[in-house]
Amino acid sequence: SCRRVDGVAMALRFEHVFAVHRHPEWRYIAYDVLKQMLRSPHSGSFLDTLLNEIEEVDAFFQRLDGAAKGEQLATFAMLNHLAVKTILQKHAKIYSSALDSQRNAEFWRRLCESVLFMSKAITLSRKSSRQVCEILEPLATLECLESSFVAPEISEMVPKTSRLRIMTWNACAISFPLQIHPLKFLLGLFLGRWWHDACYDAPMEINNGSAQLRYARQADYIRHAGADLVLLQEVLSTSMLDSLMLHLSEEFDCTYLRCHPRIPSMVLWTCFLLSMGALQSLFLQILVPWGRMRWFCSDLFWTWLLVALCLSMSLAIRWRHSIPAHFLFGNIAGQLVVLRRKNCEAIAGLQAESFDHFGDLQRSRSEVQATRDRPSWLGVFFNLRPRGVLRVSVPLEHGKRMTVLNTHLPHQSDNTKLLCDLGSYASKFAAKGPVLLAGDFNPLPDVCLSQQLEPLLQCGLVSADGLSEQNCTWDLQQSLTRRNASTPRTMQLDFIFLQDQRNAELVEAPAMPEDDVDVSARKSLLEIDPLDPLDLEGSLLCSTKALEITVLSTAIVDREKFFRSEAPLSDHFGLRTEIELSG
Numbered sequence: 001s002c003r004r005v006d007g008v009a010m011a012l013r014f015e016h017v018f019a020v021h022r023h024p025e026w027r028y029i030a031y032d033v034l035k036q037m038l039r040s041p042h043s044g045s046f047l048d049t050l051l052n053e054i055e056e057v058d059a060f061f062q063r064l065d066g067a068a069k070g071e072q073l074a075t076f077a078m079l080n081h082l083a084v085k086t087i088l089q090k091h092a093k094i095y096s097s098a099l100d101s102q103r104n105a106e107f108w109r110r111l112c113e114s115v116l117f118m119s120k121a122i123t124l125s126r127k128s129s130r131q132v133c134e135i136l137e138p139l140a141t142l143e144c145l146e147s148s149f150v151a152p153e154i155s156e157m158v159p160k161t162s163r164l165r166i167m168t169w170n171a172c173a174i175s176f177p178l179q180i181h182p183l184k185f186l187l188g189l190f191l192g193r194w195w196h197d198a199c200y201d202a203p204m205e206i207n208n209g210s211a212q213l214r215y216a217r218q219a220d221y222i223r224h225a226g227a228d229l230v231l232l233q234e235v236l237s238t239s240m241l242d243s244l245m246l247h248l249s250e251e252f253d254c255t256y257l258r259c260h261p262r263i264p265s266m267v268l269w270t271c272f273l274l275s276m277g278a279l280q281s282l283f284l285q286i287l288v289p290w291g292r293m294r295w296f297c298s299d300l301f302w303t304w305l306l307v308a309l310c311l312s313m314s315l316a317i318r319w320r321h322s323i324p325a326h327f328l329f330g331n332i333a334g335q336l337v338v339l340r341r342k343n344c345e346a347i348a349g350l351q352a353e354s355f356d357h358f359g360d361l362q363r364s365r366s367e368v369q370a371t372r373d374r375p376s377w378l379g380v381f382f383n384l385r386p387r388g389v390l391r392v393s394v395p396l397e398h399g400k401r402m403t404v405l406n407t408h409l410p411h412q413s414d415n416t417k418l419l420c421d422l423g424s425y426a427s428k429f430a431a432k433g434p435v436l437l438a439g440d441f442n443p444l445p446d447v448c449l450s451q452q453l454e455p456l457l458q459c460g461l462v463s464a465d466g467l468s469e470q471n472c473t474w475d476l477q478q479s480l481t482r483r484n485a486s487t488p489r490t491m492q493l494d495f496i497f498l499q500d501q502r503n504a505e506l507v508e509a510p511a512m513p514e515d516d517v518d519v520s521a522r523k524s525l526l527e528i529d530p531l532d533p534l535d536l537e538g539s540l541l542c543s544t545k546a547l548e549i550t551v552l553s554t555a556i557v558d559r560e561k562f563f564r565s566e567a568p569l570s571d572h573f574g575l576r577t578e579i580e581l582s583g
Contacts, residue, residue, distance in 0.1 A: 077121040
């Protein structure tokens with residue numbers, strides 16, 4: 001039967017046995033060093049040192065196996081086995097509030113299976129002489145070993161793997177220029193309607209039948225893509241998002257940040273409504289003799305103005321669900337949204353952290369973003385609804401967090417400076433966990449793709465498809481795409497970039513803004529509260545293995561669904577990549 005001893009007595013008994021029975025020329029676990037590291041937090045990285053010790057001792061054991069006697073080999077394996085067990089018990093005792101018996105048992109099982117001297121320790125002791133068993137059995141019975149306490153943070157050291165599918169998709173709020181005949185379009189405006197070509201234009205009103213059919217088809221496209229994370233661009237407002245989530249809410253949740261309309265947007269929309277009201281009033285003046293309307297007011301000008309104001313107010317109410325109104329007054333920052341599949345076990349949730357305008361990412365206001373001139377209407381476009389990057393924190397089953405960055409870059413412009421700032425912005429989060437950067441990058445057609453995106457690669461980001469240009473997300477054969485100077489051919493506009501978590505001790509991340517710095521990261525080791533799991537996580541940040549990302553596949557999603565006549569989906573194909581997270 002197994003003789004039970006308390007932790008203190010067991011530790012003292014083990015230290016005595018470890019000192020008496022170790023071979024002076026053999027390599028053992030540095031038990032005294034590890035114990036001193038637990039007592040003095042400033043002496044180094046405990047977990048990294050422990051793993052290094054286990055690796056070196058296991059390598060020595062493999063060289064020793066077959067060259068040493070059975071009793072010596074058994075004693076060596078059991079002593080080191082118990083050294084690991086005892087030091088882990090001490091570590092767990094310090095962080096006792098973080099115990100998780102199920103995860104501890106799983107860690108110990110996997111450790112005993114993966115480390116040779118630990119897996120053979122008990123078997124060798126049973127096959128050895130009675131003298132070896134009498135020395136070691138009080139300390140190393142199977143029951144005592146299997147009940148070892150290991151903090152969950154240490155169990156994270158055993159590599160875990162999980163797979164994620166990620167899709168980025170520009171949902172296309174408006175296809176410009178419209179393919180409907182200009183005279184028909186203007187006639188529709190004059191009559192208070194936003195007409196469009198049903199086959200070659202995206203609907204111009206959110207609440208009409210064709211738009212709702214399109215949102216249903218877009219939801220079906222997202223659902224059948226099989227992605228766990230979906231990064232959407234050109235989602236103008238919560239009304240548009242609600243129409244989409246009406247079909248997705250049971251399977252997905254979403255996150256985004258809100259914004260407020262800008263004064264220039266209000267001024268522009270008001271002027272447009274007044275102009276249309278004035279034109280309609282002028283048309284009424286032609287159709288209806290003013291003599292019949294003098295009962296409004298004796299002065300014809302004021303009569304005309306009053307009618308124009310009434311018509312403008314009527315248009316404002318009628319057009320409140322139009323795409324132009326939602327573009328100007330939409331309340332989703334950057335028109336960027338991230339969806340998460342609810343049944344994905346690898347992701348615990350979503351939390352939108354910040355939205356940064358591209359102007360805020362620039363190193364200085366004096367730096368000009370584009371080297372080629374942008375059309376003036378594009379300048380107005382970006383001023384009314386500034387683009388930027390949405391940062392979302394995604395907790396993973398590994399106990400770590402992945403930073404997801406969703407973005408939509410300006411088109412018809414050289415974004416080199418912007419990509420430099422975006423790469424620096426993304427890489428500063430790599431010390432805290434893996435980083436995913438995806439979206440519509442709008443590269444120029446006449447410049448080598450690898451050259452344009454080189455600033456991101458220099459910051460440590462890696463393209464999921466290797467910039468092979470095989471995944472052309474912009475296809476001129478589909479109905480919503482337009483051939484122009486920025487997109488003269490079928491090409492790839494959407495990309496997914498990844499970056500592994502980097503060891504914070506080896507790579508110094510760029511300085512973070514004060515609001516982005518984790519509170520626990522600023523504390524010294526002496527200030528860490530061992531009863532606080534968040535403080536414990538911060539204290540182990542630099543001593544745990546980095547979470548690595550492996551790209552398994554990258555491909556276009558369901559290209560054939562874009563070639564149906566009714567309610568065209570978008571002018572972009574979705575790009576999906578499958579990755580494996582390990583660490």
